[in-house]
Amino acid sequence: MLFDLKKVEELGSLFYSISEVSIMLEVPIDKLTDEDSNEYKAYQKGFLNSEIELRKEILETAKTGSPNAQETINKIIKSAKTTNSRYA
Numbered sequence: 001m002l003f004d005l006k007k008v009e010e011l012g013s014l015f016y017s018i019s020e021v022s023i024m025l026e027v028p029i030d031k032l033t034d035e036d037s038n039e040y041k042a043y044q045k046g047f048l049n050s051e052i053e054l055r056k057e058i059l060e061t062a063k064t065g066s067p068n069a070q071e072t073i074n075k076i077i078k079s080a081k082t083t084n085s086r087y088a
Contacts (some may be wrong), residue, residue: 003027005042012046 003025011021018032021043031039055076061069 003031003039005038008032008039008042009046012043013050015047015050018043 007025008021008027011024016024018029021027022029022032027039031037032043034040058069058072058076062073
């Protein structure tokens, strides 16, 4: 069965959970969790593209001196370093 990948991507971009997307679009949960499926890739693409935009905004706000944004960026950097060190 074919599912509307654009809709899956859109809901991912709005940070709906995989479970919520499954319910709203009647997509089997395994389609949204199988890393080889088009549904999984569409969801992740939407989620990550929105996250990119948010991180850009947070970084710009941090550069202007916002303590909250600076703290958030530091947490993001620490998390990325931890994740990246697993591959080193």
